Amino acid sequence: MKIALIGNGAIAKLVTQFCAARSTKYNVLAALGLPSDTISVGAHPIVRSLPDLLALQPDLVVECAGHSAVKSYGAATLRAGINLMIVSTGSLADQALWDEISMAADTSTAKLKLPAGALPGVDALAAGKLAGIDRVELKSSKPPKAWSGTPAEKTHDLTKIMEPTVIFSGTARQAALAFPKNANVAATAALAGIGFEKTKVTLIADPGVTQNVHRLEADGAFGSLRLEIFANPSPDNPKTSHMAALSIMRLLDHEASAIVI
Ligand SMILES: NC(=O)c1ccc[n+]([C@@H]2O[C@H](COP(=O)([O-])OP(=O)(O)OC[C@H]3O[C@@H](n4cnc5c(N)ncnc54)[C@H](O)[C@@H]3O)[C@@H](O)[C@H]2O)c1
Structure with missing residues (x-):
């Protein structure tokens, strides 16, 4: 290819x-x-x-x-x-x-x-959507300094955050547009599931985490989904989860393999 x-x-x-x-x-x-x-x-x-x-x-x-x-x-x-x-x-x-x-x-x-990027459960969201999903909520936690260069800097002193602090709460559309380098996962959840307006997103500056942590919840006719990923950073870019590249490789594999999962 x-x-x-x-x-x-x-x-x-x-x-x-x-x-x-x-x-x-x-x-x-x-x-x-x-x-x-x-x-x-x-x-x-x-x-x-x-x-x-x-x-x-x-x-x-x-x-x-x-x-x-x-x-x-x-x-x-x-x-x-x-x-x-x-x-x-x-x-x-x-x-x-x-x-x-x-x-x-x-x-x-x-x-x-x-690709799924750093978001877990895209397959379950996309499949569950076929039966109808009522609620999707994503909570993303990153170390406070990972939110530097974002609108969070205007509302919070990131150097003084000592406990998990919500720096944004709103729709996936608002999150993706306001945090272009930090909320691709919110957009992927919206695209796989119930769309940009209905998908609720909370972004958290948490001094207790060293990785990018994404918690996904969804409820619908299929049942309920609760997933959590503690994503390691990419070797060359601490702002990017390694999973982003891995998810591209997985889709490349889909293109080139006889057996696909
Ligand atoms: N879906 C996800 O979960 C997810 C996760 C992490 C990153 N991302 C996206 O992946 C992108 C790349 O991540 P990265 O860690 O490789 O970033 P990076 O900063 O290491 O590399 C970006 C590269 O793109 C080039 N570039 C930027 N704008 C360009 C343009 N307009 N035209 C041509 N080249 C351009 C830069 O010069 C650089 O070479 C991020 O900006 C982010 O939007 C998505």
Whole structure:
């Protein structure tokens, strides 16, 4: 499978290593990066425009860059008929962008693929939805310093937090839009389950945790779901859970394997 990446950071590096170790199955052709991306995370070259990336005729483009990249390149990739995987799922809380991207997927031969990222239980949410889900709630706890550079800095002195403190409570849409680098999981829960307005999200600064902790609750006709993940950070980016890259690898495996689970 010929893969093109958008992004040249922590996730791109892990996905590249995964592909290099399975070179009979996967070939990373190139990565589209920012001008600051001067040294490639793999043996592949960095290109500077989407036309240059698509000219290499990938089977699949994997976005692992950020919300701005989804906005700039998502719909155009699908309109070109090329399958797209988006890990920055929080970008899809922007209704206009979602409309553009879902329309591009619907009207082309390409498929949009959304990995679970750091969220546990996506399979159960998506299956449970088929019978009807009444309630989905996600509580995400991170160490206080992980919320630096977010709106939490305006409402709290993160250096003085001594006990678990709620820094946001609202819908998945509000969370994903206000915390673009920290609430992709909220968007993934919404997309797999009952949508951006009905999915309730609480974000917590907790000095007692060293990992990113996500607690997912859902109730519906299928029964009840209670899941908790203590996600280790990515080796090269403490803000990104290692699971984000692993979930991309799992979907790549789905594409290339005869037996899928
Ligand atoms: N779904 C999830 O659970 C989940 C979890 C973690 C991260 N993420 C998403 O994955 C993204 C990447 O994570 P990372 O740890 O690899 O980040 P990173 O900062 O290590 O790397 C990001 C890379 O993308 C490049 N980039 C940024 N904007 C770009 C643009 N507009 N066009 C081209 N390249 C661009 C950067 O230059 C960099 O090379 C995050 O921004 C986040 O949105 C999702």
